[in-house]
Amino acid sequence: MSKDTVLTAIRRGLRRGPLGEDQVAGLRARLAAHPRHLIPRRSRVPHTEQVALFVANVEREFGTVARVPGLDAVPEALAFYLAEQNLPTELVMAPHPELRAIPWATRPLLRIREGRAEPSDTVSLQHAFAGIAETGTLMLPSSPERPTTLNLLADTAVVLLRASRLVGAYEEAWDLLRDEIGAMPRNVMLVTGPSRSADIEQSLELGAHGPRRLHVLLVEDGATRSG
């Protein structure tokens, strides 16, 4: 059995047999507690400043952010962005209840298909589980309501993030995930800006294999998070 071969070789290197019960209990306790390490000070600021930090970081990473006053204003904000970028008004949208509840009928020109993305899609609308101010990062855990292909296949990825879902550090987003989703989703993507490559002469070019544009609709939703 290769498993035994590998584990035996590891223990031989470490000059010991299998760990004793006490040690195993200690290590299991560490796994269960999953203690945090140092969290950089930059995100230890009030929520309004976290929002500003998030926006600045997304923009530094070549993404764009539109502040939207409420969910009702999303259709207009999206239509405005697509027109401004000279993009088609056809898009694929995550079948997430929050997105479905948006009054899309106010903008009948937006043609919306719900589901996973296909290679022919040019614009996608995804739902962010959380935003992380520390580096301007979106947390996108997969689920039937949040297909992974929406993060990857379209040329233009639009992501809706409610301001109350914006936290300071990665660890805080994971705590939300553990609290609200519980079991680990199949896929959790942390996305920071649009796709890029520097493989040609170390010169940065946007739009490698994933989206060329990343646009965040940051929706004010009244509720604010502390810290």
Next chain:
Amino acid sequence: MVTATSPAFKQNARRAIGDASLQKALANSRPQFMARRARAVAALPEFEQLREIARDIKDHTLAHLDFYLEEWESKVLASGGNVHWCHDADEARAAVLAICRAANARTVTKGKSMVSEELGINEHLEQHGIQPIETDLGEYIIQLRHEPPSHIIAPAFHLNRDDWEREFRKAHTDLPADRVFAERRDILTEARAKLRQRFIAADVGITGANFLVAETGSSVIVTNEGNGDLTQTLPRVHIVVATIEKIVPTIEDALSLLRVLARSATGQEFSVYTTFSTGPRRAADLDGPADYHVVVVDNGRSAMLGSEFQPMLRCIRCAACMNHCPVYGAIGGHAYGWVYPGPMGAVLTPSLIGVDKAGNLPNASTFCGKCESVCPVKIPLPALMRHWREREFERHLEPAATRRGLALWGWFARRPALYRLVTRAGAAVLGRLGGKRGRLRRLPFAGGWTVGRDLPAPEGDTFFARYDRIGRARSGRPDDGEGAANRGRAQ
């Protein structure tokens, strides 16, 4: 396993120094890497503390590696995935091939994986009629050129823009021959379109892993292009190939390591896509692979545990050491002759393919210490290279001339009066030869050393002579060491 040309390191290095195209690429790319890392580090005041945390997480994990691997395996199985334990490269290649065959795979897309290079996965699949397609832009072009990567995070580090254009015209013959690549973006756009078709058609996707998380049974990949995510999302089967030391205990541990990884590697605060994958597609999911396999490989790592080389297993493959290494900067990655170049390669390669084949690598160092000073997990790379030099000496592996030279030096060193006489004469002669420049362009009997660089000449004085003077001056005024040293120099 990939054939190593490490035994021919000296010839490789000589060729690299004379390669104008390579020298152009190195001169262009290295300063950019160094400047970007410096900026990212300056923007995070806690960076030094985070390096210590990163080192401690890795040390803790390595000390309990068996426990964390078994925990991780149980979580992978619980999430519906499969784990294939492999002792060596042969077993790993066989495991990957068996999974591909079971999936009736014809084409396989691949995310960039150094372990896959180490194991020779591509060659093995090709030999058995399965076509591997590298999808990282840098890996894609070097696959077209049938050459190995020259850098662990920027595989096409050695190429210039005209190399890309030439290669694309040769490979993409279905496109108009007179098309114009006005900008680098046009090269990227062509690769994107070509590879998009491949992503969609592939039956299996193979990625490496930056981390395996014991707490959740997840594999983590970090990319900027999104190719790794398309590779692990679109095909029916996802295979992760990873070595045993990629394990970390918890998500929090992974996050702390991620805080130093991108900053050390590309100088980004965070890579564009950091993705945690856990098992296959869930019941109601609309996308994702139906099967999830992890091929977890030892291939020489366990033999490093408990040895002086154990700290090398902390490596998170950021490439900061090679980006800052004057030797890598002079010769590039291919000269090192195997998968891992630069200082980390100089330590790892002898462990994995033998010091008899790779003994030249730990000798190719000025011991300037820059690599250790930028390593995000604080691996004492120069000290580890020194250990290899000692082992090489113990096993009588260096050239006879080196041993004769050391024996000669040892003979003099055991006769202090004679030693001082000879070194004083030597320093005086070389000091005079160095002239005002203080450098020697040529040395008799050491032409090999001076062919690619100048020798800084001694100042005409020996260490002993200077030490004596300072000692005398100090005994006159015992409290004033600094002043005495200055006086000593002025005499």
